[in-house]
Amino acid sequence: MQAERSRTKLIAPLDLCKTPGTAQRIASYMATKTLQTIRNSAIALRGGMDDYDTLLEFIGNARFVLIGEASHGTHEFYRRRAEITKRLIAEKGFQGVAAEADWPDAYRVHRFVHARGPDANANEALGEFRRFPAWMWRNADVLDFVGWLRDHNDNLEKDKRKAGFFGLDLYSLHASMQAVLVYLDKVDPDAAQRARYRYSCFEHIGDDPQSYGYAASFDLESSCENEVVAQLVEMRRRAADLATRDGKVEPDEFWAAEQNARVVKNAEQYYRSMFQGRISSWNLRDTHMMETLESIAQHLGPESKLVVWAHNSHLGDARATQMGEQGELNVGQLVRQSYANQAVFIGFSTYHGTVTAASDWGGDAERKNVRPGLPKSYEELFHETDIKEFLLLLRNNPGLKSALGERLERAIGVIYAPHSERVSHYFHACIGEQFDAIIHIDSTRALEPLERSSIWEEGELPETFPYAV
Numbered sequence: 001m002q003a004e005r006s007r008t009k010l011i012a013p014l015d016l017c018k019t020p021g022t023a024q025r026i027a028s029y030m031a032t033k034t035l036q037t038i039r040n041s042a043i044a045l046r047g048g049m050d051d052y053d054t055l056l057e058f059i060g061n062a063r064f065v066l067i068g069e070a071s072h073g074t075h076e077f078y079r080r081r082a083e084i085t086k087r088l089i090a091e092k093g094f095q096g097v098a099a100e101a102d103w104p105d106a107y108r109v110h111r112f113v114h115a116r117g118p119d120a121n122a123n124e125a126l127g128e129f130r131r132f133p134a135w136m137w138r139n140a141d142v143l144d145f146v147g148w149l150r151d152h153n154d155n156l157e158k159d160k161r162k163a164g165f166f167g168l169d170l171y172s173l174h175a176s177m178q179a180v181l182v183y184l185d186k187v188d189p190d191a192a193q194r195a196r197y198r199y200s201c202f203e204h205i206g207d208d209p210q211s212y213g214y215a216a217s218f219d220l221e222s223s224c225e226n227e228v229v230a231q232l233v234e235m236r237r238r239a240a241d242l243a244t245r246d247g248k249v250e251p252d253e254f255w256a257a258e259q260n261a262r263v264v265k266n267a268e269q270y271y272r273s274m275f276q277g278r279i280s281s282w283n284l285r286d287t288h289m290m291e292t293l294e295s296i297a298q299h300l301g302p303e304s305k306l307v308v309w310a311h312n313s314h315l316g317d318a319r320a321t322q323m324g325e326q327g328e329l330n331v332g333q334l335v336r337q338s339y340a341n342q343a344v345f346i347g348f349s350t351y352h353g354t355v356t357a358a359s360d361w362g363g364d365a366e367r368k369n370v371r372p373g374l375p376k377s378y379e380e381l382f383h384e385t386d387i388k389e390f391l392l393l394l395r396n397n398p399g400l401k402s403a404l405g406e407r408l409e410r411a412i413g414v415i416y417a418p419h420s421e422r423v424s425h426y427f428h429a430c431i432g433e434q435f436d437a438i439i440h441i442d443s444t445r446a447l448e449p450l451e452r453s454s455i456w457e458e459g460e461l462p463e464t465f466p467y468a469v
Contacts, residue, residue: 035384037403042390045439051391052084055346055437056091058393063305064293064335064343065094068312068435071412072133073356073365076444077348078141084346085307086148089163095300096164098293100310101137103263104175105129106167107256113149114162116250122146123450131171133414135356135365135449143450166296168289168310168331173209173267176260177202180231183257187242191234198227199264213271223272228265235261255299259292266291279327286314290334308335312347312435313411320433321409332434344395347435349410351383353444356456357416367446367459371418377408378431382440392438394431401432409434 045051059065065088069077088094099106105128111117112125119125122143129137146165153162177199184192201224202212212224235242235258242254266288273281289310297304308315310331318324318333335343352372356365373379381404382390394401409429410421417424431438449456 034381034403034405037400038382038385038392039387041392041397041400042385042387043393044387045389045391052087054393055084055391056087058395058437059088059092059344062342062344063297064308064339065306066308066310066315066332066335066343066345068310068315068345068347070312070348070350070410071355071357071370071416072136072311072414073412073416073447074348074350074353074444075141075447076350076441078139078447080348080439080441081309082141082145082148085145085309086152088305088307089149089152092305094163094305094307095161096166096296097307097309098166098168098296099137099308100169100289100314101129101167102131102169102172102175103167103256103259103292104172104179105131105137106165107179109146109165111250113146113153113165115150115154122150126450128175132362133358133365134451135447136414138450139356140448140450161300164300166292168292168308170263170267170270170285170288171209172260172263173202173271174207176263176267179260180235180257180264183253183260184242187254191238191242194234195231198224198231201227209267209271210274212268213274224268225272228261228268232258232261232265252299259295262291262295263288282328282330286330286334289314289331293331293335294338311411311413312409313413315345316347316429316431316434317345320430322428344437345435346437346439347431349379349382349438349440350444351379351440351442354446354459355412355416355444356446356449357412358414359417361415363415364453365449365456367456368416368418369460370412370416370444371421373410374408374422374426377410377426378404378429379410381407383442387440388443389441390439392440393436394438395436397432401430404430404432406430 043054067081067084069081071077085094085097089096108117108119108128109125112119112122117125119127125146126138126143149163149165156162181192181195181199184195239254239258266284270281270284270288273284293306293308297306300306308331313323314330315332316330317336318328318330323330324333332345336345350370353370355368355370357368358365373383392400406428408426409431410425411427412425
């Protein structure tokens with residue numbers, strides 16, 4: 001009997017490893033431990049005025065706060081991001097927002113919040129956002145924020161600098177060319193004539209810059225590269241002269257025009273690169289956005305502080321994602337490399353709900369159902385905590401980052417294709433290295449466009465229709 005007991009003690013651990021179902025029990029134990037680690041670290045958000053006190057303390061004296069979104073069409077992402085930004089501007093002296101938006105469209109908003117220009121209200125100020133997807137910026141939450149920013153600036157003491165609203169993107173080839181010409185017509189008609197001649201290189205392409213990119217990628221003689229570079233070089237060479245030519249020109253107008261000339265140069269290169277591969281065009285676009293961010297910061301001064309609004313995929317460090325492994329960089333990576341811990345990255349996630357998105361590029365805005373997060377995704381993991389809305393502070397928390405590990409992460413852009421969701425919208429990531437903080441909102445609803453179509457109003461039927469009760 002004693003021998004039998006000894007034998008049992010010796011072989012029990014080995015037998016345990018071979019027992020059917022043991023792997024599942026170990027996995028279950030680890031999953032429970034991971035959930036407990038998350039619950040212990042989670043800061044529940046309940047909609048109170050003090051929800052973000054801990055986050056603002058965490059941000060400290062950072063110069064750049066990058067606040068993402070897991071989709072371009074979720075109300076809660078936009079609303080919470082605006083709430084955090086308002087506090088950063090009002091309490092920590094941030095000097096504005098640099099957004100994933102086109103420069104000339106955003107600059108119209110900038111002029112409005114500085115009480116310049118003809119727009120009477122925030123809705124009019126957002127009127128330049130007409131290009132697909134208009135709902136990204138012409139929506140109820142951005143409208144509210146722009147109105148708040150104007151009121152905030154209007155109530156500042158005279159010696160206080162007003163906060164601004166700037167665009168980082170480069171899709172505005174035609175609008176930026178027009179903005180350059182409008183400025184030069186005011187200050188130097190001869191320079192305007194030279195610019196018109198250079199930009200006339202694009203006349204044969206019509207309104208579709210992708211057509212230009214297609215033609216120029218196969219026929220270098222069709223390229224307008226030399227012309228757009230020459231225009232930017234002239235404006236930079238004559239910066240001091242052009243900026244002071246006409247005393248009636250508003251402050252910062254030369255700087256805004258020069259930025260538009262740079263947009264034209266980089267947009268020309270971007271549209272050519274579209275036909276050379278996704279990675280090339282992605283990297284060029286994000287590099288442009290980083291250059292624009294640095295230009296804004298330099299223009300505002302060495303002590304300036306900015307909030308950046310863009311998709312998670314642009315603002316989390318690409319090196320911690322599958323995209324980074326494939327050679328893609330992004331704004332987050334470039335900011336981290338340049339500014340280290342002077343920057344704080346905040347991402348969002350959701351498990352299910354509805355989203356404003358299109359089915360195809362250039363399509364109508366639809367109110368679509370967001371499917372529950374896939375197995376082995378961060379979305380599913382956060383859902384299983386049973387906390388409806390919470391904040392995780394990841395930086396300086398190695399235990400939490402280790403528990404989160406590597407998983408699938410969802411990204412919904414302006415197009416949502418639920419029937420190919422795994423391929424279209426998920427990638428592998430180490431979220432603890434990608435972001436410094438994560439806000440998870442378990443159930444979310446679609447962003448409300450200012451112009452609602454009948455297809456958006458109707459929304460998408462539940463997948464269980466007609467059996468849903």
